[in-house]
Amino acid sequence: MLSIFGKQRGRSQGFCDGMNRRGFLQVGGMACGGLSLANMLALDAQAGTGSNHRAIINIYMPGGPSHIDLWDLKPDAPAEIRGDFRPIKTNVPGIEICEMFPRMAQMMDKFIPIRSICDADGRHDAYQCMTGWKKGGQQPREGRPNFGGWVSHLQGPVNQAVPPNVSLMYPTGNGTWGETQHGGFLGVSNAPFGLVEKDPMKSSSNMVLQGITLERLADRDALRSSFDRFRRETDNSGTAESMDVYHQQALGILTTSKLVEALDLSKEDPKTLERYGKNDSTYQRDGAPKMVRNFCVARRLVEAGARVVSLNYSRWDWHGGDGMNFPRSRQEFPLLDQGLSALITDLHERGLDKDVSVVVWGEFGRTPKINKNNSRDHWPRVSCAMLAGGGMKAGQVIGSTNKYGEHAVQRPVKFQEVFATLYKNAGIDSGKVRFFDKSGTPQYMVEPGIEPMRELI
DSSP: OEEEEOOOOOGGGBOTTSOBGGGEEEEOOGGGTSOOHHHHHHHHHHHOOOSOOOEEEEEEOTTOOOHHHHTOOOTTSOHHHHOSOOEEEOSSTTOEEETTOHHHHTTGGGEEEEEEEOOOOOOSSSHHHHHSSOSSSOOOTTOOOOHHHHHHHHHOOSSTTSOSEEEEOOOOSSGGGSOOOOOGGGOGGGSOEEOOOSBTTBOOSOEEEEEEEGGGTTOHHHHHHHHHHHHHHHGGGTOOOOOOTTHHHHHHHHHOSHHHHHHOGGGSOHHHHHHTOOOEEEEOTTSOEEOTTHHHHHHHHHHHTOSEEEEEOSOOOOOSGGGOHHHHHHHHHHHHHHHHHHHHHHHHHTTOTTTEEEEEEOSOEEOSSOOTTSSOOEETTOEEEEEEETTOOOSOOBOEEOTTSSSEEESOBOHHHHHHHHHHHTTOOGGGOEEEOTTSOEEESSOTTOOOOTTTO
16 A cells, blocks of 8 residues: 555544645555555556447455355255245245345345356465466466456446456455456466555554655656655566556556545445445454445445456354354344345446446355354355356356355356456457467467357356
8 A cells, every 4th residue: 555645634534643644645565575566557548549448347255155055055955955935926926045045035036146156266365366267277477467457458437547457356364365366377467456554544554655644746757756665666576667657647546536535435325335235344253344235335436447356355264163154154144134235236336237237256166065163164065156247148047056056066166257257248259369478378368169158148
């Protein structure tokens, strides 16, 4: 996080250090471990700015949510498999989901449950949900990019005030649950631009741009000197690059109110905001907090110009002890039901349902058989996702599992098929894109032969 301070206005009007709330600007810097706005803008210009504004909201559920308790209940299975919950009918005949999701059930015609994701890597991290690729095997030397990096690289920014690839991922105790991944072989300029910190209510790992204030931003020489100092301090990490070219464009992000306003929920209609439910800033052990109103922030960022917004939500790794599956589900499911239904309702009311795709998922599913702690363990053989928006053909279920929810029996789906569909929704044909990394090796958005899901487009 980068801070640029303004004039002090007195303790009575601001923070405890005398700084007025409007007296400083904070801009996230996940893109290169610091500031790389100029780099991002330079590469965006090379790639060319897209003429459309289609967007993707990626909601990651750290830890692996239980497919058999969310969208693929097995009411006829033995008690040790079916668990505590019962299915309820939805407004689409033939589709049933968990009874803890009554709001979503009444608008299932706007959702698409996927019950048959079959190629989870089995790793306890966000990597596959953020890149589409398995982490094992031979990797590009620079690493694979976050999927939003491809969108940023190919389509560029909608405007110079909001980065095209934005992260609302909270750093987590289990660090792999808070990683959106980086720009990989596409470069740091296409990495997610981070906008949150460890404490949802307080900045704790702030970097200060010394010697510059908001009032002096117009002094380009002073600003350039401050950037140079910042660069020298971060050069040791090997991630800082030249900020001379497109330097002036970078000021658009640093000085505009558009990005700050998108993050400011006090500007949202209180009635709309109330539909999302209440935030819980308490961290769920080593997972993320339940900042359900970040679903609304994501929508606001898209409206402001972001093309991809990734966020992590709560913690879904329930083996037992203080994380027993069914008590935790009773706490988590209703808030998720409220937040997701509010987000999709908002998109439809604002006419964004054709242009904004939403995906909700985790890294794998949970064991069909309940363990001795009344919980479910890791189960990579099958997992689930929920899709909405993007002009997709909603009101249908994709895939099915066997009678015990152990594996896919109809329409097995790969993570990359979902990503190919999301790319298609965003106006990108992933099958036609090829990028040569620094070693001259061709790299692809998805594996050759992977196509968007025909059922949805």
